[in-house]
Amino acid sequence: xxxxxxxxxxxxxxxxxxxxxxxxxxxxxLLPQSFMEVGTDQQFEFLKTWQRKVxxxxxxxxxxxxxxxxxxxxxxxxxxxxAEMTKRKLPFMVNTIxxxxxxxxxxxxxxxxxxxxxxKGILTADDIWCQGFSEPDHGSDLGNAQLKAEKDGNExxxxxxxxxxxxxxxxxxxxLLARTDQEAANKYAGLSFFLIPMKIDGIDxxxxxxxxxxxxxxxxxxxxxxxxxxxLIGDEGGGWQVAMATLAFERGAAGGQAGxxxxxxxxxxxxxxxxxxxxxxxxxxxxxxLVRQQLAQFVIDQKGLHLNGARAKHKPLTEDRPAAVPxxxxxxxxxxxxxxxxxxxxxxxxxxxxxxxxxxxxxxxLWTRSYLNSFSATIGGGTTQVQKNILGERVLGxxxx
Amino acid sequence: xxxxxxxNRNIAFSDEQAMMLDAAKRFVADKSPTDKVRALxxxxxxxxxxxxxxxxxxGWTGMALEEAYGGSGLGFGALVPVVEQMxxxxxxxxxxxxxxxxxxxxLAGTDAQKTPYLPKIAEGGVATLALGERDGGxxxxxxxxxxxxxxxxxxxxxxxxxxxxxNIADVIVVSxxxxxxxxxxxxxxxxxxxxxxxxxxxxxxxxxxxxLDGISVPADRxxxxxxxxxxxxxxxxxxCMLCAADxxxxxxxxxxxxxxxxxxxxxxxxxxxxxxxxxxxxxEILTGIEQGRSLLYHAATLFDEDWATPATEIAxxxxxxxxxxxxxxxxxxxxxxxxxxxxxxxxxxxLYRRRSIWNGAHFGDAxxxxxxxxxxxx
Ligand SMILES: Cc1cc2nc3c(=O)[nH]c(=O)nc-3n(C[C@H](O)[C@H](O)[C@H](O)COP(=O)(O)OP(=O)(O)OC[C@H]3O[C@@H](n4cnc5c(N)ncnc54)[C@H](O)[C@@H]3O)c2cc1C
Numbered sequence: 001x002x003x004x005x006x007x008x009x010x011x012x013x014x015x016x017x018x019x020x021x022x023x024x025x026x027x028x029x030l031l032p033q034s035f036m037e038v039g040t041d042q043q044f045e046f047l048k049t050w051q052r053k054v055x056x057x058x059x060x061x062x063x064x065x066x067x068x069x070x071x072x073x074x075x076x077x078x079x080x081x082x083a084e085m086t087k088r089k090l091p092f093m094v095n096t097i098x099x100x101x102x103x104x105x106x107x108x109x110x111x112x113x114x115x116x117x118x119x120k121g122i123l124t125a126d127d128i129w130c131q132g133f134s135e136p137d138h139g140s141d142l143g144n145a146q147l148k149a150e151k152d153g154n155e156x157x158x159x160x161x162x163x164x165x166x167x168x169x170x171x172x173x174x175x176l177l178a179r180t181d182q183e184a185a186n187k188y189a190g191l192s193f194f195l196i197p198m199k200i201d202g203i204d205x206x207x208x209x210x211x212x213x214x215x216x217x218x219x220x221x222x223x224x225x226x227x228x229x230x231x232l233i234g235d236e237g238g239g240w241q242v243a244m245a246t247l248a249f250e251r252g253a254a255g256g257q258a259g260x261x262x263x264x265x266x267x268x269x270x271x272x273x274x275x276x277x278x279x280x281x282x283x284x285x286x287x288x289x290l291v292r293q294q295l296a297q298f299v300i301d302q303k304g305l306h307l308n309g310a311r312a313k314h315k316p317l318t319e320d321r322p323a324a325v326p327x328x329x330x331x332x333x334x335x336x337x338x339x340x341x342x343x344x345x346x347x348x349x350x351x352x353x354x355x356x357x358x359x360x361x362x363x364x365x366l367w368t369r370s371y372l373n374s375f376s377a378t379i380g381g382g383t384t385q386v387q388k389n390i391l392g393e394r395v396l397g398x399x400x401x
Numbered sequence: 402x403x404x405x406x407x408x409n410r411n412i413a414f415s416d417e418q419a420m421m422l423d424a425a426k427r428f429v430a431d432k433s434p435t436d437k438v439r440a441l442x443x444x445x446x447x448x449x450x451x452x453x454x455x456x457x458x459x460g461w462t463g464m465a466l467e468e469a470y471g472g473s474g475l476g477f478g479a480l481v482p483v484v485e486q487m488x489x490x491x492x493x494x495x496x497x498x499x500x501x502x503x504x505x506x507x508l509a510g511t512d513a514q515k516t517p518y519l520p521k522i523a524e525g526g527v528a529t530l531a532l533g534e535r536d537g538g539x540x541x542x543x544x545x546x547x548x549x550x551x552x553x554x555x556x557x558x559x560x561x562x563x564x565x566x567x568n569i570a571d572v573i574v575v576s577x578x579x580x581x582x583x584x585x586x587x588x589x590x591x592x593x594x595x596x597x598x599x600x601x602x603x604x605x606x607x608x609x610x611x612x613l614d615g616i617s618v619p620a621d622r623x624x625x626x627x628x629x630x631x632x633x634x635x636x637x638x639x640x641c642m643l644c645a646a647d648x649x650x651x652x653x654x655x656x657x658x659x660x661x662x663x664x665x666x667x668x669x670x671x672x673x674x675x676x677x678x679x680x681x682x683x684x685e686i687l688t689g690i691e692q693g694r695s696l697l698y699h700a701a702t703l704f705d706e707d708w709a710t711p712a713t714e715i716a717x718x719x720x721x722x723x724x725x726x727x728x729x730x731x732x733x734x735x736x737x738x739x740x741x742x743x744x745x746x747x748x749x750x751x752l753y754r755r756r757s758i759w760n761g762a763h764f765g766d767a768x769x770x771x772x773x774x775x776x777x778x779x
Contacts, residue, residue, distance in 0.1 A: 269403050272779055292775035293768060299778060300696065300719045300771075303407060307695035310412040316419035317412075317698055320653075321691070328688045389677070391684040396660050398674035398683065 003076050011077055015084050018057055023090055024050055030356070032216065033369070034263030035096035036166040036376045039215035044170050047094035051125040054085075054260065060093065061123040061258040064107065069120030070258075078259035086261040093260030097167065098122035098129035101249040102175045104256035106195070109242065110233055114195065118173070123258060130171035130198065130205075132162035132178075132220060133243065139164075140386050142177070143187050143240060147222060149178035149194065154229065156180070156194070158202065158222040164380070168205035168218030171198050177243050180236050191239035193246075194231040201225065212372050250381050253326040263377070265337050266370055268298040271344050278347050278362065285347050294343060301336050305329070324395050331387035334377035341371035403778045406715050412695070413702045417475065422482035424459065426489075433490035435749055438605060441493050446569075447607040448493040456494055457525025465504045470515060471523030477504060477639055477708065478701035481646045485697070488650025491752055493605040495527045495566040497643050501636060502528035502574045505585065508635055509628035513621060514587060518572050529570040530636065531588075533563035535610075539765045541633045546613055547578040548586055548623075555579075555586065555620050557613035567609040568596055574624075575613070576633070585624040585632055592616055603759035605752075631709065638708060638717045640764045642700055645717075645724035648760040649693045652728040655753035656686050659735050666740075673738075682734050689727030696720040715777050722770035728757035 064070025202225030466472025546559025
């Protein structure tokens, strides 16, 4: 399907103009870099208001059905908006879990009631979502999740705990993977998937301090919390399949997201600017041959990441291994950010000692903070090592480890 | 240039190119299985002339030539999928030097030069480039070989090395210095003196060195001096792009060789592919190839839009750097992952590792490309 270039240009101009007029001013306090780092109520409220404003302008959930709160517009329009807000490094859409994985999941597999109940609130940011997958003893081995959901009369009773729950302290709903059958034939078959309310008795999200000293995720304790059977999505015992579908949305391997960006990452041109600014042996770092080569490599990496998507649009250029590009994006993107921020710290020289809050920290301590936070994406959503297993096993057909 | 470079995400791939890719894939798989590759290594000619004739019949030698000269005018970027498949099959043919020589004559030749040579190339005549010199590097502009005018003729002197298929070429594009400037001159195969076959790391290649002393050719064999700089730039970029295509194709079948072994060899009671020390590098090779192909087809897209822009140069150098890196890594790991067998001549790993050395050392390795990129970008 080809898009009329004039229509495209006109829409792009409209979007740019809207962001020119409506981009939020610096709030005067430090904003988080991603949805996994929302540590204060002040940050949360600010981001929620901003998402609402974008939605009200018609720029979020553009391709989602109108009847549930979307705008029934073509996907390319949403893509333009998302690209524009990413490029401008505007504050991200705080309800990432709702917009990008719970929402598409509900639209795909949910009942009519569930779509009516949840989709609109995801878009307006009235209903913030969190994700209850990982447990203290089972992270990468997600299929071993043990939090209990036991039938008691006409309800399920939840007991156990989830951990690393991003936005847990602010969320109204959670997507939850829980064990409904202790005696199932295998570990996967005993799992079920629920859409549950967070603000009920017996659910207690307790914030955990991150390595940056900020907050963002919780350990969520479940103590005889009771939920209705209508919270189930998919079949009882079919939770693993639902979880896999969710992860495909989360990692960007499947499309259908509402749009908007979920984090502010660094672009290589900012590291180039840094290399011009800082000195090495009395000369701008950008004059150093090794620095130049490494920066060129980052340009290649960043450009390659973008081009993968462009190539995937041509079936003959991906037909040998159609799953490769969708399954590798999260791995390559997150590792790229980690390595590039790590390199930026080296460019700082002695000044790398200063962190956010010190008046002498270059770029306000951005590089060190970004480096530390980059691990959120190399660990969260399935670690780099697990992603490599997936590529090796599912794309190359190697035996399971 | 940096912001423009980051913003350009254009990849075009026509149905015609898709058909070409498909045809090339099947052709190479059929004509160049590994036992055939190994058999050709043992032969003096180094390639199968019947297969070469088929390549010409498929239109590959004329793809970048204008219709007036018997070509199809598809453009140089259209050769990328073909050369990629040939790299995949480690296929030995004179295709790359032939199309490069043809394109250079087309670019910088006079009508009187194009008319005799180009249609022959389109029909499958071999042509090649003589650029390398013993003490030379990757820069094409400074040659010790020279020509001097002598009435209606020019006299050549010096020597050239690393010339592919010089023994069978109808015409050779030779770089020389004329009046202190680089020039390109056409020499016909029959005009060459003694050729010495060189021993090179990639045994699928047939490469020669020869002296230019005593050769004189009509002065109208000089390509247009006003277009020499362009022609040299074209050669460098086009070669880099085709090397990248060849390297990525090679890396891809090298990965297949690795995966095959990881899925059959057992140690400690399990398939070695279950060990992440082997699985994870295999996944890294995969992502390197995938990303390399994205960069490659972007380069091919820009090349066909306008080969002479800085944007194209950037795209081509990126593709070459990425391709060399992954081809070297794949070949290197292929040897290690085959254990003792990997150390043998019989194991195919060496074929790929040798080829990646050749490609890397041709027209600039990854580090060289990144140096050039840095100058263009920062
Ligand atoms: C910032 C952040 C936000 C998060 N937000 C959420 C959230 O909102 N909801 C949620 O449910 N979870 C969340 N997570 C949790 C995340 O999904 C898990 O941390 C992750 O899946 C890894 O699990 P783990 O922490 O138990 O580590 P483990 O699984 O114990 O892994 C420890 C180490 O072993 C490696 N390893 C494990 N298994 C293998 C294997 N098979 N092969 C090779 N190496 C292996 C891992 O790569 C890692 O390096 C978040 C994590 C972070 C860091």
